[in-house]
Amino acid sequence: xxxxxxxxxxxxxxxxxxxxxxxxxxxxxxxxxxxxxxxxxxxxxxxxxxxxxxxxxxxxxxxxxxxxxxxxxxxxxxxxxxxxxxxxxxxxxxxxxxxxxxxxxxxxxxxxxxxxxxxxxxxxxxxxxxxxxxxxxxxxxxxxxxxxxxxxxxxxxxxxxxxxxxxxxxxxxxxxxxxxxxxxxxxxxxxxxxxxxxxxxxxxxxxxxxxxxxxxxxxxxxxxxxxxxxxxxxxxxxxxxxxxxxxxxxxxxxxxxx
Amino acid sequence: xxxxxxxxxxxxxxxxxxxxxxxxxxxxxxxxxxxxxxxxxxxxxxxxxxxxxxxxxxxxxxxxxxxxxxxxxxxxxxxxxxxxxxxxxxxxxxxxxxxxxxxxxxxxxxxxxxxxxxxxxxxxxxxxx
Numbered sequence: 001x002x003x004x005x006x007x008x009x010x011x012x013x014x015x016x017x018x019x020x021x022x023x024x025x026x027x028x029x030x031x032x033x034x035x036x037x038x039x040x041x042x043x044x045x046x047x048x049x050x051x052x053x054x055x056x057x058x059x060x061x062x063x064x065x066x067x068x069x070x071x072x073x074x075x076x077x078x079x080x081x082x083x084x085x086x087x088x089x090x091x092x093x094x095x096x097x098x099x100x101x102x103x104x105x106x107x108x109x110x111x112x113x114x115x116x117x118x119x120x121x122x123x124x125x126x127x128x129x130x131x132x133x134x135x136x137x138x139x140x141x142x143x144x145x146x147x148x149x150x151x152x153x154x155x156x157x158x159x160x161x162x163x164x165x166x167x168x169x170x171x172x173x174x175x176x177x178x179x180x181x182x183x184x185x186x187x188x189x190x191x192x193x194x195x196x197x198x199x200x201x202x203x204x205x206x207x208x209x210x211x212x213x214x215x216x217x218x219x220x221x222x223x224x225x226x227x228x229x230x231x232x233x234x235x236x237x238x239x240x241x242x243x244x245x246x247x248x249x250x251x252x253x254x255x256x257x258x
Numbered sequence: 259x260x261x262x263x264x265x266x267x268x269x270x271x272x273x274x275x276x277x278x279x280x281x282x283x284x285x286x287x288x289x290x291x292x293x294x295x296x297x298x299x300x301x302x303x304x305x306x307x308x309x310x311x312x313x314x315x316x317x318x319x320x321x322x323x324x325x326x327x328x329x330x331x332x333x334x335x336x337x338x339x340x341x342x343x344x345x346x347x348x349x350x351x352x353x354x355x356x357x358x359x360x361x362x363x364x365x366x367x368x369x370x371x372x373x374x375x376x377x378x379x380x381x382x383x384x385x386x387x
Contacts, residue, residue, distance in 0.1 A: 138329055146326050147376060181378060184347055189375040204331045 045140040047120065047198055048225035048253040049212075050232050050241070055219035057112050065115065066090070068214030069196070074187040076175035085166040087196040088117040088211055097242055097256075109258065115220070117211075118143060118164040118196035119244060119252030126156035126165065135193075141253060142198045152191040161245050162252075165195045198222075225253065291366065295358035302337030303352075315371070318345060345373060350380045357382055 056062075069075065069088045078084045090113040094101045101110065124143045126135050134149035135156055157165045171190040173181075181187065185201070188194050199209035207213075212222045223232035241255040259265065274281075303310060305317060321343035324330045333340035334348075341348040353359040356379040364371065 140329075144326070144329075148322060148326070183378040183380075186346070186376040186378065189372075200329065201331075204329050 043139065043141070044226050045224050046122075046226035046253070047141050047203065048223065048232055048255065049117075049198075049209075050221040050235055050255045050257065051115050052219045052221070052257045053112060053114060054257060055217040056115060056215075059217060060113065062217075063090075064214045064216060065211035065220065068210045071180070072182055072199075072210045073185055073197075074172065074176055074181055075194075076172040078170075078175060083169045085168065085172070085194065086164070087194070088115060090114065091116050096244060097258075099245070099247065100242060100258075114256065115211075116162065116164070116244070117254065118198070119162055119250065119254045120196075120198055122251035122253065123249060125159040125161065125250060129155040129159040131155065138200075140203075142200050142203070143195075144197060144200060145194060147186075147188055147192045147194065150192040152193065154193060156193055161248055161250065165193050167191075167193050292362055294353070294360070294362045295355060296353060300337075300339075300352050302339070304334045304336040304341060304348075318349075318373075321345075346377045346379070354380050355382055356380065 066088050070077065073087060075085050075087050093105075093110050093112045093114055096114040096116055120141055120143045122141065124135075124137055127137055127143060130136075131153060132149050132151055134146050134151070135143060136146075137143050152167065154167055157167060168188050168190050172187045176187065199207070199211075202209060209220075209222050212220045221232050221235055223230040225232055225236075227233065236255065239257060241257055243252045243255055246252060305313075310317070321334075325343050331343065334343055335341075350356070356374070363369075
């Protein structure tokens with residue numbers, strides 16, 4: 001059998017490319033999937049939040065939860081929307097629940113401003129893309145941020161479908177006034193991403209999140225949704241609740257009663 | 259030796275320059291190394307003084323990883339008291355002046371840890387200057 005140099009190179013090339021492509025395809029279809037990596041079936045703590053918009057909408061101008069969070073976590077107030085830092089904030093109904101809005105949605109619903117924060121997704125896209133492990137999901141479901149490791153690449157911000165992450169364009173100490181800083185909680189530094197941490201520092205010591213405590217209407221309920229006897233599970237029973245963009249498969253852990 | 263008139267003074271000049279820190283200090287005496295100031299009356303730290311002198315940064319990193327990464331916020335015993343694993347909320351409660359505790363050695367050794375970029379140093383009181 002005769003084979004010339006030209007044919008040999010062609011065939012070797014085709015064989016090489018198909019080997020590599022086959023390996024890639026195998027990984028795509030059979031490799032580790034994020035869903036299986038973050039399997040939650042045998043977890044016994046899973047923190048979640050239930051926000052009752054009926055109670056919240058009674059006081060449309062109230063910002064107690066936002067204020068308490070910002071104060072406790074040294075979140076600076078920045079008016080420029082391209083630079084602002086948000087842990088918990090208000091957004092209009094239609095942008096929070098675009099898939100639950102139609103042209104006949106009642107004005108009373110549409111005009112509501114809904115309280116939003118990081119959803120602490122069961123399948124957090126931000127965690128998937130972080131190249132340095134600065135954000136990760138704890139065993140109890142809290143999506144944590146380690147600002148010591150963050151390199152400020154903002155992949156997580158691009159990945160988050162809820163806009164729950166903010167980048168520090170400026171040193172927050174230049175915006176926060178010295179007397180407003182809660183000395184017990186660190187500020188952030190220029191060039192890191194931050195977001196709501198479900199008050200991990202308080203939950204770990206048996207306290208409720210600041211927003212939950214601050215709400216005089218008791219519109220925010222926080223608890224362990226994996227525990228069938230918990231208050232949040234009882235509150236969910238027999239109710240129809242919404243979650244933000246649940247169709248994306250992120251499995252958000254903030255539930256809304258509308 | 260060719261060019262001995264250049265090489266030998268060159269070598270001497272080189273040695274003089276390279277050994278500058280040694281002879282400069284031996285002529286002028288080394289600058290005072292002021293001890294970090296302890297502004298508390300407590301007898302016990304979480305670790306012995308000798309360990310802390312050389313390894314406080316290791317301890318702080320371990321605390322950081324334990325609290326932030328593992329959510330392990332248990333307390334650390336020191337004598338009869340228990341402290342949180344926290345720089346601002348434990349260490350700096352006893353060692354209450356950054357200027358007179360941290361900065362005394364860090365400044366002299368030109369070490370610039372990033373701790374205070376985010377963590378809040380205690381307010382410097384007037385007497386601590």
